[in-house]
Each structure stands twice: as structure tokens, then as C-alpha cells.
Amino acid sequence: MLFLHKLLLHIKLYIYKPNTIKELEVVRINFIGKKGVISNLLKFLNKLSILKRSIFGIIVNESKQITQLLFTNRKSIIESLTLEERAKEEVDSSLPGRTITIGSLHxxxxxxxxxxxxxxxxxxxxxxxxxxxxxxxxxxxxxxxxxxxxxxxxxxxxxxxxxxxxxxxxxxxxxxxxxxxxxxxxxxxxxxxxxxxxxxxxxxxxxxxxxxxxxxxxxxxxxxxxxxxxxxxxxxxxxxxxxxxxxxxxxxxxxxxxxxxxxxxxxxxxxxxxxxxxxxxxxxxxxxxxxxxxxxxxxxxxxxxxxxxxxxxxxxxxxxxxxx
CATH class of the missing domain: 3.30.930.10 (Bira Bifunctional Protein; Domain 2)
Structure with missing residues (x-):
């Protein structure tokens, strides 16, 4: 199962490349989406013996959970960085506020x-x-x-x-x-x-x-x-x-x-x-x-x-x- 360990390392490298939520979502779908790399590994279960099949299935599911956790952490980091960048933006306090339109009766x-x-x-x-x-x-x-x-x-x-x-x-x-x-x-x-x-x-x-x-x-x-x-x-x-x-x-x-x-x-x-x-x-x-x-x-x-x-x-x- 060495290749799964290498796959996780490969995923980590890709996870830290995106700088926006949209880009990160594309990477997530490629790896753990319904047709992603990890999901496709489950197709090989039928080719394995009963003993290897259970071990392989457990390892694949654990890999998927670890990958999901990595994506969640990376998403939190990107969101916090985005908020910090917005906080640094200059705000013109003289601008009028956004008006809220009031509805009327039919x-x-x-x-x-x-x-x-x-x-x-x-x-x-x-x-x-x-x-x-x-x-x-x-x-x-x-x-x-x-x-x-x-x-x-x-x-x-x-x-x-x-x-x-x-x-x-x-x-x-x-x-x-x-x-x-x-x-x-x-x-x-x-x-x-x-x-x-x-x-x-x-x-x-x-x-x-x-x-x-x-x-x-x-x-x-x-x-x-x-x-x-x-x-x-x-x-x-x-x-x-x-x-x-x-x-x-x-x-x-x-x-x-x-x-x-x-x-x-x-x-x-x-x-x-x-x-x-x-x-x-x-x-x-x-x-x-x-x-x-x-x-x-x-x-x-x-x-x-x-x-x-x-x-x-x-x-x-x-x-x-x-x-x-």
C-alpha cells in the first residue's frame, strides 16, 4: 500500500497550491469527488482476495478521510487570509451607506x-x-x-x-x-x-x-x-x-x-x-x-x-x- 502513502503526499502538494476557494474546490473534486482519483481506487476491490479486499477498503477510506480533513484545513486558511486582506483595504467613510428598498402592499x-x-x-x-x-x-x-x-x-x-x-x-x-x-x-x-x-x-x-x-x-x-x-x-x-x-x-x-x-x-x-x-x-x-x-x-x-x-x-x- 506504499502507493497510497505517496498519493497522500502528492495530494498535500496540490492542496497548498490554490489561493482561492474556487481553485481549491476544483482540486478537491479531482481527488475525492465521485469520479476522483481516490474514489476510482474502490473499483479495484473486485480484483482482490477477500482478505486483501477488506484491508484495501479500510486504507482507501482512511485516505479519503485524511484528504477531506486536509481540504477543510486549507479552506479555513484561505478564508482567514481573505478576511485579513479585506481588513487591510482602505474604507472611505464619507461614502453613503447602502440603501435598503422598502416593499409595498400588492x-x-x-x-x-x-x-x-x-x-x-x-x-x-x-x-x-x-x-x-x-x-x-x-x-x-x-x-x-x-x-x-x-x-x-x-x-x-x-x-x-x-x-x-x-x-x-x-x-x-x-x-x-x-x-x-x-x-x-x-x-x-x-x-x-x-x-x-x-x-x-x-x-x-x-x-x-x-x-x-x-x-x-x-x-x-x-x-x-x-x-x-x-x-x-x-x-x-x-x-x-x-x-x-x-x-x-x-x-x-x-x-x-x-x-x-x-x-x-x-x-x-x-x-x-x-x-x-x-x-x-x-x-x-x-x-x-x-x-x-x-x-x-x-x-x-x-x-x-x-x-x-x-x-x-x-x-x-x-x-x-x-x-x-
Whole structure:
């Protein structure tokens, strides 16, 4: 085994030649890497007798361990020398320090936060809802019949015959009206899912559902809340209009459009008075009335940040996000 002793001496000479970690790593791989010199010696085990094979294997492994230790020591020496050299370098203390850039909220998170701030000041309670919903609470309790086009595979992501990814945040309304005490004022924001994708629609988007049930609630209350919310968010610097519409779960159904910088009207929310049938199904007295609204967060973000393509919100392009 004299040649192994000579090999170790040979390795020692090569180990002390490199002056950088990178150069040392190349030498290490050549000697004790998977295809290195010492590793290749193990290929000769099959050619030896059983007695010599065990002795040879032990010596090769010990040689590999010694070599690894030599490399570790040499690496420590190179690192310490590098630190000493850096310490000797002159430092210009007059140079400005390195700035650390501060991150910012994602536009969607920012709009949700601003919106919640407004409604919490009005006494609303913020609650979160489930995203995997059953057909009963997503459709039927909200007065959406089985033949409604929104229940088809072309519009809804069905998981089973009864379970789906919720198409609206209104599923919280259908649950809370039967479990919470009246009067009630709730907002709930989160992801909803619809089978649609273009410049103004995405399969996954965010919606804020809000509803209020109490005595002496009227449509004028609804219009005032919605108008004040829009003016709060846009600092009274945007035009809005209320447009008659239809939703199965409300009466006096209305859509609210905002005027974009290009002069086009963009629908951002739908609202109305809660349908009496829904209140009756929740065993709520006819002395009470309710209002409800569903806000499209991405649509508001498009207008707030003057965007023309909703898909920019999901591209994760830092060049765009840094401008928001």
C-alpha cells in the first residue's frame, strides 16, 4: 500500500497550491469527488482476495478521510487570509451607506385594506368565508334557481355534483343570516372563482361582500353608503352612476359604474335591497329590511391605479408592482 502513502503526499502538494476557494474546490473534486482519483481506487476491490479486499477498503477510506480533513484545513486558511486582506483595504467613510428598498402592499391587498377601513368606521364587522362551498349556500339560498346559466360548467368550477369553488362572496350572507342575531352589519372579502378570462375578467378574482339588516333600512341608505365609499376611495375625484340591473338575490338591483380616464364607464359593484324571500328563508321578521353589495376589488384597482388590463395584477412583474 506504499502507493497510497505517496498519493497522500502528492495530494498535500496540490492542496497548498490554490489561493482561492474556487481553485481549491476544483482540486478537491479531482481527488475525492465521485469520479476522483481516490474514489476510482474502490473499483479495484473486485480484483482482490477477500482478505486483501477488506484491508484495501479500510486504507482507501482512511485516505479519503485524511484528504477531506486536509481540504477543510486549507479552506479555513484561505478564508482567514481573505478576511485579513479585506481588513487591510482602505474604507472611505464619507461614502453613503447602502440603501435598503422598502416593499409595498400588492394593489389588491391595498384596495381591500382601504375598503375595509371605510366600512369598519361605519360599524361593519369584517369576517372571512370558505372558498369551497356547496350548491345550496352558493345558489339556492340566494334565490338562484337550478336552471340559471351561472350554474353551468361554462361559468362555475364544479368539484363534485354538490361542491364548487364559490362564485361570489355572498355565500357568507346565506350562512350568517341564519346563525347571527339581527340587526347585523358584515363585510367579507376574499377570492371567488368563475370560468372567464380576458382583459377585464380573470378565473380567480377578489370580491368584497357587504350586507346590513335592520329596521328602517331603505334604498336611500344603500345609495348613500355606496356613494360615500366610492368618494372615500377616490378622494371625490371620480364620476359614478347608478344603473338599474337584475340579481336574483336582491330587489331594486343596481350596478355602479365609474368613469375611467379614457372616458369609458366600468362596472365595479352590484347592489340592491336583500330579496324578501331570502329574509323569510332565514326566519327574519318582515319588520326588518336589508341591503347588500358586492364589490369587484380588481375593477377598483384598475381604476385606482389607472390600468387597462386586469391581468397585470397577476403577472408578478416587479416593474409594474413598484409603480403602484
Amino acid at each position: 394593489p389588491i391587498t391595498d384596495i381591500i385594506s382601504k375598503s375595509e377601513r371605510f366600512f369598519l368606521k361605519l360599524g361593519f364587522i369584517a369576517m372571512s368565508g370558505i372558498e369551497i362551498e356547496d350548491a345550496f349556500h352558493n345558489f339556492e339560498v340566494l334565490n338562484i334557481p337550478k336552471y340559471h346559466p351561472s350554474r353551468t360548467d361554462h361559468a362555475t368550477f364544479w368539484l363534485t355534483k354538490k361542491l364548487l369553488l364559490r362564485t361570489q362572496a355572498s355565500n357568507m350572507q346565506s350562512r350568517l343570516l341564519t346563525t347571527q342575531k339581527i340587526p347585523i352589519k358584515v363585510i367579507s372579502s376574499g377570492r371567488v372563482y368563475r370560468n372567464d378570462y380576458n382583459k377585464t375578467h380573470t378565473p380567480t378574482f377578489h370580491q368584497m361582500e357587504g350586507f346590513l339588516v335592520d329596521k328602517t333600512i331603505s334604498y336611500s341608505n344603500l345609495k348613500t353608503i355606496v356613494r360615500d365609499f366610492i368618494w372615500f376611495l377616490f378622494n371625490n375625484k371620480i364620476n359614478l352612476r347608478f344603473r338599474p340591473s337584475y340579481f336574483p338575490f336582491t330587489i331594486l338591483s343596481t350596478e355602479v359604474d365609474l368613469l375611467s380616464s379614457t372616458g369609458t364607464w366600468i362596472e365595479v359593484l352590484g347592489c340592491g335591497m336583500i330579496h324578501p324571500k331570502i329574509l323569510n328563508n332565514a326566519n327574519i321578521s318582515s319588520n326588518y329590511a336589508g341591503l347588500a353589495f358586492g364589490i369587484g376589488i380588481e375593477r377598483l384597482a384598475m381604476l385606482y391605479y389607472n390600468m387597462n388590463d386586469i391581468r397585470l395584477l397577476y403577472d408578478n412583474d416587479l416593474r409594474f408592482l413598484k409603480q403602484c
